[in-house]
Each structure stands twice: as structure tokens, then as C-alpha cells.
Amino acid sequence: MSSTEQGTSSAAPAEPTTAPESAAAPEVPESFYYVHGKDKVVHKVSAGALQHSALIHGMISNLGYTEEQAKANPFPFENIDGDILQMVVDWCNQHKGKPTPPEDTNLPKQKEKLFDLVLAVNYLEIKELLTYCCKQVAMMVKGKSPEEIREIWMIPTDAEDEAAEKEAKKRAGKEAAGETAAAAGDAK
Amino acid sequence: MASTLENLTKMTENLSTDPVYDTNWCDMPEEIKLECIKKMGFQQRLSLRCTAKAERSLVDSQKIKYSWGGFHMSYCQLNFSRGSHILKSFKNPIEAVELTNYILKIGVFEGISFYYRDEEVMNFTEQISAKCIDFESCENKTVVGALRKLKKGVEIIRISAKGGYEYDLDEILAIDHVQHVPYWHIEDCHQADSLQKVAQMWIDVNSKIGTTFQVSRTYQGPRPSEFQRIFLEHFTDHIVSKTGKRIRIRTNNPDRHILLERGLDYNFDDDDDDESDYQFYRLIVISAEMKESEYDNKCNKWICKIDYENFSENDDEQNIINGNHENIPDGHVENRERNPDDGDDDDW
Numbered sequence: 001m002s003s004t005e006q007g008t009s010s011a012a013p014a015e016p017t018t019a020p021e022s023a024a025a026p027e028v029p030e031s032f033y034y035v036h037g038k039d040k041v042v043h044k045v046s047a048g049a050l051q052h053s054a055l056i057h058g059m060i061s062n063l064g065y066t067e068e069q070a071k072a073n074p075f076p077f078e079n080i081d082g083d084i085l086q087m088v089v090d091w092c093n094q095h096k097g098k099p100t101p102p103e104d105t106n107l108p109k110q111k112e113k114l115f116d117l118v119l120a121v122n123y124l125e126i127k128e129l130l131t132y133c134c135k136q137v138a139m140m141v142k143g144k145s146p147e148e149i150r151e152i153w154m155i156p157t158d159a160e161d162e163a164a165e166k167e168a169k170k171r172a173g174k175e176a177a178g179e180t181a182a183a184a185g186d187a188k
Numbered sequence: 189m190a191s192t193l194e195n196l197t198k199m200t201e202n203l204s205t206d207p208v209y210d211t212n213w214c215d216m217p218e219e220i221k222l223e224c225i226k227k228m229g230f231q232q233r234l235s236l237r238c239t240a241k242a243e244r245s246l247v248d249s250q251k252i253k254y255s256w257g258g259f260h261m262s263y264c265q266l267n268f269s270r271g272s273h274i275l276k277s278f279k280n281p282i283e284a285v286e287l288t289n290y291i292l293k294i295g296v297f298e299g300i301s302f303y304y305r306d307e308e309v310m311n312f313t314e315q316i317s318a319k320c321i322d323f324e325s326c327e328n329k330t331v332v333g334a335l336r337k338l339k340k341g342v343e344i345i346r347i348s349a350k351g352g353y354e355y356d357l358d359e360i361l362a363i364d365h366v367q368h369v370p371y372w373h374i375e376d377c378h379q380a381d382s383l384q385k386v387a388q389m390w391i392d393v394n395s396k397i398g399t400t401f402q403v404s405r406t407y408q409g410p411r412p413s414e415f416q417r418i419f420l421e422h423f424t425d426h427i428v429s430k431t432g433k434r435i436r437i438r439t440n441n442p443d444r445h446i447l448l449e450r451g452l453d454y455n456f457d458d459d460d461d462d463e464s465d466y467q468f469y470r471l472i473v474i475s476a477e478m479k480e481s482e483y484d485n486k487c488n489k490w491i492c493k494i495d496y497e498n499f500s501e502n503d504d505e506q507n508i509i510n511g512n513h514e515n516i517p518d519g520h521v522e523n524r525e526r527n528p529d530d531g532d533d534d535d536w
Contacts, residue, residue, distance in 0.1 A: 112211040119211075122220055130223065138227035146238035153213035155239045 031067055033060065034074035035089065039082030042074045049092040054125035080120045084113070088120055091129055100128040107136045111152065114140075218246065225250050230274070233294075253296050259288060260303040261310075289314045292337075304330045312337045320344040325351045331360065338365045345372035346494075352408060354378050361389045368393075373402040373494045380414035383471055384422040387446050390473055391439045399473045402494045412450075412467045419448060434483065438476070445476050451487040468494060 036042045050056045108114050118133040141149045237247035268274040278284040292314040301322035304310055310330050317339045323331050342365050360366055386401045426437035435448040451468030468491045492499040
């Protein structure tokens with residue numbers, strides 16, 4: 001999807017989901033921004049909550065546009081699943097303006113979701129949440145043998161790695177040979 | 189505002205061209221894997237590094253911090269403790285050496301202690317990063333081997349010679365870390381020439397003021413008079429002052445002196461029973477300007493560093509001698525009346 005298409009799709013965003021906000025009502029009216037993930041569902045997030053994300057915070061500080069304009073142009077994160085982005089938004093809202101606790105037990109336990117969350121959080125540069133997520137990933141293999149870890153995380157053995165590498169080289173060689181033959185045919 | 193929107197479009201364009209993530213450990217970027225590894229304990233790291241070559245090199249690239257680590261190695265069994273214990277038996281010494289060196293390679297220790305009884309497994313190949321290093325009844329080979337592998341920054345070296353171990357002091361004193369460590373001691377020292385050799389080394393390397401070496405001796409070791417005799421004989425030409433509890437010598441640096449202090453005030457005679465008592469010595473580099481009135485008479489303050497099991501910093505010397513280790517306020521010790529027996533001792 002090109003940037004223009006994204007701009008178009010976000011120009012008519014779906015009704016923003018309202019994320020819970022735990023912080024007390026601010027004295028001055030707070031500005032809000034909008035983000036959407038792969039599923040195009042737009043999330044309304046306060047500037048305070050978005051401060052957790054160094055990436056978005058950096059973008060906002062470089063922009064300075066009105067709430068209406070922000071609503072019309074949500075930040076598109078096409079590489080993040082909708083449910084993962086929802087988790088991130090929820091976490092940012094829950095921890096808005098609060099010191100982060102040493103542990104966070106609300107992180108997903110399923111491997112796929114956790115890895116997706118880790119990658120999204122790393123991408124959005126949310127340092128504290130990344131720390132929790134990495135801790136959770138580390139906990140997944142606590143007390144596990146190397147074989148069990150290999151199975152849980154689908155880590156190929158060295159032999160499998162070597163075989164895959166050989167296969168890739170073989171394929172690359174064939175493709176190169178095919179391209180050479182095609183180029184020779186074109187030349188004729 | 190048009191330019192603002194253009195900027196946003198450019199920014200989001202860059203973001204959206206990134207691929208959709210896979211959700212497998214193997215697809216995670218290296219920096220994320222390293223962050224996760226940092227959160228793992230030692231056992232988890234050991235297991236992960238056994239899964240594949242790539243994971244091994246990642247795990248091995250990460251240091252792990254320990255406030256304290258103890259290596260108790262005996263007959264190919266390593267008991268590595270750091271809060272919790274790892275007890276591992278090995279089929280052969282090579283495996284034991286490999287694991288020990290692996291832990292030393294990835295570990296950054298505040299304190300580390302060695303208790304090695306089996307010389308076969310003693311082969312340090314990795315650098316040791318520790319501020320404080322302890323040796324408990326280790327062979328000379330272990331002590332020398334570990335001291336030579338120390339990285340810079342060691343502040344305390346504590347050697348316990350319990351069991352009658354003797355060390356090649358010339359070899360140990362030639363090690364750079366030993367020459368520059370601010371504090372070190374030999375507990376239950378069986379080598380009466382230790383004080384003289386350390387003082388000579390300090391003179392040779394012009395050690396800093398405050399550098400300290402302590403020894404304790406037991407009834408199994410040489411008589412206290414032997415420690416003193418050797419020291420005095422060697423430094424006859426250097427003596428600045430000599431009192432009952434202290435000998436002060438000059439060094440080659442006119443700004444620095446070396447003070448030898450004896451801890452506890454026993455009256456030694458030929459009675460064998462008295463020979464069984466503890467005796468402590470402290471050797472310290474002092475300023476040549478230091479006056480005798482500035483000497484610290486509270487020997488318990490330094491004795492407890494070498495024998496913290498039996499002595500407390502707050503023990504009064506007379507209580508220690510009487511075997512009554514009651515904690516009393518510092519001021520009481522400081523202001524107590526001088527014991528007539530504290531005076532000059534014919535031994536020195």
C-alpha cells in the first residue's frame with residue numbers, strides 16, 4: 001500500500017475506539033492523536049500517553065498540527081496487527097504520567113502475540129514496555145532444556161541450518177544460471 | 189501547515205514500507221534477542237546456548253553481573269553459588285575447566301571466591317573480572333593462576349591458608365595486581381617472611397599511602413616472634429621507631445613510611461598454651477608526616493577484616509583477649525584508660 005492510499009484510507013477513519021484512561025483529568029485540555037494498525041481501526045490516544053513512544057513522540061514534536069488535522073491523518077502502522085496495536089495503546093493509556101512498576105503481569109503469554117508485541121514495541125520505541133516484554137520472553141524458557149527451547153522457539157539445529165543454507169545456495173545458483181541463459185537468449 | 193502534512197506523509201511512508209513481522213524467535217532482530225538474553229538467568233542462558241551455534245555466539249557476547257560467585261571445585265564437581273547454587277558433576281576435568289572458564293568469561297563479579305581442591309581442574313584461561321577475590325585453602329597453583337588472570341580494578345585480595353597451605357610469595361608478589369591492590373591479607377599465614385617480603389615489594393614499587401597488608405597466624409604456624417625477627421633483621425637500617433606494638437620504617441620515598449602493627453596485646457613467653465592464641469599483624473603505607481599520636485589504637489577495627497567470624501569492629505581489645513566479644517560504643521574504646529600492660533613489649 002502506498003502512502004497516498006494510506007492517507008486516503010485514514011482520511012475517513014473508522015469510529016475511534018475509546019481506550020481507558022486512568023489518569024486524573026488534566027487541568028488544561030489535552031490534545032489527542034490517532035493511530036491505526038493493519039486492520040485500519042483507528043485508536044484515539046492522548047499526547048500524554050503517546051509520550052511513552054519515542055518514535056511517535058518524535059514525530060509529533062516535529063509536526064504541531066491541530067486535533068482535526070490529526071484526526072484526519074492518523075499515524076498508519078501497517079506493519080502492526082490491530083490487536084497488538086490495541087495492546088500497546090492500552091498500555092500507554094494505563095501508564096500515562098505514572099511511574100512504571102517493576103513487573104507487568106498483564107502481558108500476553110502466547111508466544112506469537114508476545115513476539116509480535118515485542119517487535120511492535122521495539123519499533124515504536126517504548127522502552128519500559130520493551131523491558132517487560134523481554135523479561136516475559138526470557139521467562140518462557142525458564143527451567144527448559146535446550147531441546148525444549150528449540151521446540152518452543154522453533155530454533156533449527158545446526159544441521160538443519162546448514163541444510164537450509166546449502167539449499168538456498170543451490171537455488172541461488174540455479175536462478176543465476178537461469179538469468180544468464182535468459183540474458184543470452186535476449187542478446188540473440 | 190501544508191508542509192507539515194507533507195512531512196507526516198513522508199514519515200508514514202517510511203514506516204509503512206517495513207515488512208509485516210513474523211512471530212518466531214529466529215525472526216527477531218539480534219538487538220531484541222540480546223535484550224531478552226540480558227533478562228535470562230545463568231541456567232537459561234546455558235540452555236539457550238546449547239540450542240544452536242547462532243544462539244551460542246549471542247549468549248556468549250552478553251556479560252552477566254554477579255554480586256558474588258563462589259567456585260567450589262572438588263573432584264570434578266563444580267558448586268557455583270551466587271545466591272542459589274549450581275552443583276554440577278563432570279565426567280572428566282576438561283568439562284569442569286570448560287564450564288569454569290565459561291562462567292569467568294561471561295561473569296562480571298563484585299566478589300568471587302575459589303575453593304579448589306583438585307589441581308587437575310585448575311586451569312584458568314579466561315580473564316577474571318572482580319573487585320574482591322577470595323581464596324579458601326587453595327593450592328599455590330590456583331592462587332597464582334587466578335591472580336594472574338585478574339582484570340584491572342581489583343580492590344581486595346583475601347587468601348586463607350587454613351590447612352597449612354604455603355604459597356610462593358615471590359611468584360605472587362611479582363603479579364601486577366598484587367603490587368597495586370589497596371588491601372590484601374593472608375589468613376592463618378604459615379610464612380614468617382611474608383611481612384618482610386611485602387614491605388620490600390612496596391618499597392620497590394613505591395606503593396601508595398594507605399596500601400595495606402594483614403596476616404593472622406595460628407598455633408600451627410611459626411611463632412609470632414619469627415614474623416617480627418625476620419622483619420626487624422631485614423629492615424635494621426630502615427627503622428624510624430620501634431615500640432611495643434609498632435615498628436615504623438622508612439622507604440626509598442621520603443614522603444612515605446611503612447608501619448607494622450601488632451594486633452592484640454598478649455604477653456608471649458615460652459608457655460606452649462600462649463602459643464595457641466591468635467596474633468594479627470597489619471602492614472600499612474603511611475605518610476612520613478604522620479605523628480605517633482595519630483596512630484589508631486583500635487586494632488579491632490582492622491582485625492575484623494581478616495577474622496570477621498570471631499571479631500567485631502566494636503569489640504574492645506581487652507574483651508577480645510578475654511574472649512568476651514561484647515559490642516561496646518566506639519567512644520568507650522577510644523577514651524579508655526591506657527592499660528599499663530599495653531606498654532613497650534620486649535618482644536619487639
